[in-house]
Amino acid sequence: METLVQLSHGFTVALTPTNLMWCLVGTTLGTAIGVLPGLGPALTIALLLPITYQVAPEASFILFAGIYYGAMYGGSTTSILLNTPGESATIVTALEGNKMARSGRGGAALATSAIGSFVAGTIGTIGVAFLAPVVVGLALKFGPAEYFALMVLSFVMVSAVLGASAVRGLTSLFIGFFLGMIGVDLQTGQPRFTFGVTELLDGISMVVVAVGLFAVGETLYIAGRRYTGHDEIVPLRGSLYMTAQEWSRSWKAWLRGTLIGFPIGSMPAGGAEIPTFLSYAVEKKLSRHKEEFGTTGAIEGVAGPEAANNASAAGVLVPMLTLGLPTSATAAIMLSAFQSYGINPGPMLLQTQPALVWGLIASLFIANVLLVLLNLPLIGLWIRLINIPAPQLYAGILVFATIGTYGISQSPVDLILLYVLGGMGFLMRRFDFPTAPVIIGMILGPMAETQFRRAMTISNGDWSVFYTHPIALTLLVIAATALIGPSVYGLVKHRHLRGPEHMPGDA
């Protein structure tokens, strides 16, 4: 009941004309950047971070949340019509969705993905509203040692377990740690890794890193592979209305996708791809139309993963709002917006900023309604966006990247850093290093360091706090198991079966 009362307060915040306007701007912008290849929610929110100096926290978080949800809707449009997944979480949507578009059922694919996103997003947001107070209740018992252990677990899951390679994921994470440590150490006032450059004393701005990796790195990557053939846009055929049979094949898939996506997203591990792959596998197994998978395109294969994707995106907000723990690049950047307001994200957030948190959750319900309206009747508008030619699109991205970073300090040092990081982003794309752990490491690394030092100060330098506190110990043991478990398993298996076939590129 308490939750419902709080939520109705939230709606009074979210339904003010100004905040509704921010929600509409956010969802529209989010859909647009989701549709455009090369732009994502993390990059867009990073570029818009200066808005935190202009408007109230409620307004900017409603805007950011609209962008976050909108990008999910827009991303599926591109996956279905272009077969170029804008982000890893929509790879699965492209599998069946593009097949459906090619066999003349693009309209139904777009409809099931938009309505499925609405269903999953709404259920997921209800989940956030009811789960957040519960997690806060648990988190209030956490001391610095428990927090540190939780962060270690989160590091391991985000970088080593959920990616293609543990070594490369951890490498990205450690690069993020390094970038996050540049600047003055807040506890001792000691400058670290500033190389005598005054501009670095304040640390490297999160915006510069995000824009460098995502915008400049991506542009260089695409420029380098210009002759690899062009993606063909499948013209939209078929009405946007689903037949009775398509409805009955979709709704169960939506609910199953939501059930898979939300719990995984709300764990302090994150990862939007795993639930979409799981949902795809489940739908393929349960479907009575297996022959359509991979041939003409099965509607369940779009409905389930799309729902799973949106539900897990909602779930990511649980650790972010209750523990201050970001598990995706976008969440990490939103967290830095909290910091720019001087708001401490963590278990106290629900008590100290109820208007902000509940207004944000309420606005997510509104955003979902707006997004269905924006994405189904107005789909023709978004399709036109896909037609923006690559040269002007990427050159334009670089112009916005410049103003977003140079505008912070008006120092060419930031631009040089931006391009150096862009070069790094290019290499990371080309050699398959994940970029999200860099951003997460950069934000979460210094937070973990603070908790670690706080724990050690409280215990008077006694290391035993990390293994005598049961919660901390459990979390650390899980982290260690997740980290070394697969290698040990591989070693044992290898002893039994000598020499499985070597797959270069699989390492």
Added chain:
Amino acid sequence: MTTKSDWAAPHPRLATPEAVISVGMLIASGFVLWQTLSIPVSPMYAKVGPTVFPLVTAIGLALLAVLLLVQAFRGGWQHEEEKEISQDWKSLGFVAAGLLCNVSLIRPFGFTAASVIMFVLVTHGFGSRQPLRNAFIGLLLALTAYFGFAKLLGVNIGGGLIENLLGA
């Protein structure tokens, strides 16, 4: 996942680009270590001072670099598909030139003028052959960005040639 192929490599062959990256990382981690050791530590903070996490990071990076180097000697990890794509260096060169022009011209000429030059070079790199049309699009876009950020986000990026001409 990594594990299966980590332990069996029937045809080990060195993957040069991956090896270069690994060695580069090893050097970088040494550099991080050197910089960490040069952070002065006050005896007041003997427990967990400002160098503990940098030290962990440096050692972590070095370890990971060694693991990557081992993988590089076992044939590398780059996707086959990615290897087959020949890099279009000319295209990349034009984009890089655009970025360089932007960095060096933004101070003397201002944001808008530098952006137009960058826009033309980058679109050329991406294969567009209409420099005048692109210059015009670039100008419109840069002005939109300039006024959008100045007015809506309150980011003051400073005037330049074109901005002053427009009396901004």
